[in-house]
Amino acid sequence: MSGMKLILLTFFPSPKAAPVHFDLTLRLRSPACLTFIAVRMFARTSALVFSPQCGQVRNMATLKDITIRLKSIKNIQKITKSMKMVAAAKYARAERQLKPARVYGTGALALYEKADIKAPEEKAAKHLIVGVTSDRGLCGAIHSNVAKTIKSEIANLTGAGKEVMVINVGDKLRGLLYRTHGNHILLNCKEVGRKPPNFGDASIIAAELLNSGYEFDQGSIIFNRFRSVISYKTDRKPVFSIDTVASSENMGIYDDIDADVLRNYQEFALVNVIYLALKESSTSEQSARMTAMDSASKNASEMIDKLTLTFNRTRQAVITKELIEIISGAAAL
Amino acid sequence: MMAARFLRRALPALRQVRSYAEVATGSPQMSFTFASPTQVFFKEASVKQVDVPTLTGAFGILPAHVPTLQVLRPGVVTVFNDDGSSAKYFVSSGSVTINADSSVQLLAEEAVPLDQLDVAAAKANLEKAQSELAGAADEAARAEVQISIEANEAIVKALE
Secondary structure, eight states: OHHHHHHHHHHHHHHHSSOOOOOSOOOOOOOHHHHHHHHHHHHHHHHSSOOOOOOOOOOOOOOHHHHHHHHHHHHHHHHHHHHHHHHHHHHHHHHHHHHHHHHHHHHHHHHHHHHOOOOOEEEOEEEEEEEEOOOOOOOOOOHHHHHHHHHHHHHHHHTOOOOOEEEEEHHHHHHHHHHHHHGEEEEEOOOOSOOOOOHHHHHHHHHHHHTTTTTEEEEEEEEEEEETTEEEEEEEEEEOOOHHHOGGGGGGSSSSSHHHHHHHHHHHHHHHHHHHHHHHHHHHHHHHHHHHHHHHHHHHHHHHHHHHHHHHHHHHHHHHHHHHHHHHHHHHO | HHHHHHHHHHHHHHHTTOHHHHHHHSSSOOOEEEHHHHHHEEEEEEEEEEEEEEEEEEEEEEEEEOOOEEEOEEEEEEEEETTTTTEEEEOOEEEEEOOOOSSSEEEEEEEGGGGGHHHHHHHHHHHHHHHHHHHOOSSHHHHHHHHHHHHHHHHHHHOO
16 A cells, blocks of 8 residues: 555645646545556556555455446345245244144153153163254254254263264254264254155154164254244253163053053154154244344345445546546647 | 943042032042144143043043053044033044143044044045055055054044
C-alpha cells in the first residue's frame, strides 16, 4: 500500500487539490480508486503493466469477478432457501408422527422402569451401542454429537476392560467412526433418512442385531432426542439382554412367565425402543437442518448485500476512470 | 385355566357390588395405555376392564391384576370403559405388560377398530393364504403364510 502511495503523489499531490486541467470535480472516494486510476495512468505511459507485489496489497477485483461471485452466491441462497422449505415440511410431518411414537416408546420402556431393572455392573462384560443418525448432512451438529458420545463411551468401557461393539444406523456415523474405531463396528445400516422411518425399519435393524450372534450383556441406544424446533439433546436409552431381565430380582413379582414368552417380549421391546430412537432422531435432524439452512440463507443474503455495495462502488469507479480518460484525452488535444 | 382365573376375579366384584368401602380402599385405578406405532388409542386412561388375546389364551384384566408379561396373538381386544360402553379393536400382535402399580401397557404392532375391517376382503385373503400354503417352499415362507392364515382367520371370526 505504501508503495502505491508514492506513485500517487507523483501524479496527484493530494486528492483535495484537484488537478487544474480537469473541468469536472472528481469525487474520488477511496484510496483504492485512486491507486487504481494511478496504476492505469502509469500503465498507459509505460509499456510494462505494473502490478504491485507487496504482501498486503490486494488486486482490485474487476467487475467481472464480482459479478461471477454475486451470481454464484445468489444461486446458493436459492438452494439453501428451498432446502429450508423442504426440511420444514418434513419436520412438520415427523413431529406429527412423533407424538404417538413417544407414547408407544415410553410404554415399551415402562417395564424396565417400574421393575427397576439394572444390569449388574461387575458381570456385564460385553456391551452394545446402537448409534442412530442418518445418511445426509447439512444438519448442524447432529451426527457429530452422537459420534462424540459414542467415542467417549467406547473410551470409558475399554478403559474398564469391557468389550464394546457398535451398530451404526446411518452412513454419516460410519464415516465418523470407521477410521478410529473401525474394529468396534458390528453392523452398518444405509438408506436411512430419505423416507420417514417406520416400524418395519426398526424391526429389520433389530432382526439383524439378533442374528449377528453378538451376545451382549448390556446395551444402550444413543440418539438425538427432540426437545423443540431449535433444540435437541443427545440421549440414551438402555437395552437389556434376556438373561439380565430374567435374573433381575423384581421380575419375580411378574407371574406366569416362561422363557419363550420372555424372549418374544424382549425382542418386541427391542424393536420398540429402536423405533422410538429412529423417530426422535429423524425429527431432531429435520429441525436442525431447517435451522442450519435458515442461517445459511441469512449469511448468503448478508454476503449478497456487501457484494452488491462493492459492485456498485466498483462500477462507479470504472465509469469515473473512463470519464477521466476521455476528458484527459480530449484536454490533451 | 385363564377362564377360571378370569371368573375368580369377576366373582368378588359381584359379591361386593353393594359395599362402597371396598371401592374406596381397594384396587387402585388401572392406568391403561394402548398404542400402536402410528396411533394412540388410550393413554394412561382409567378403564374398567380389558380383554386381551395372548399366546397362552385370552384373559381379562381388571385393576389390581397380578403383574405379568404376555405376548399377543392376532385377535380382538375389548376395552370396557368406566361408563359401561365397550370398544373393540383388532390387533395383529404385540405385548401386554401389567405392572404392580396396576398400570397396563398394551402395545400392538398394528391395531384397528373393528368397524374398519371388511369381512369380504378378509375371507378373500384367507383363501389366498390357504392356497399359498401348499406352494410354500422353505420354513420361513411357510411360517409367513401360516401367520397370514392365522391373522385372517381371526379377523373373519371377529367380524362374524
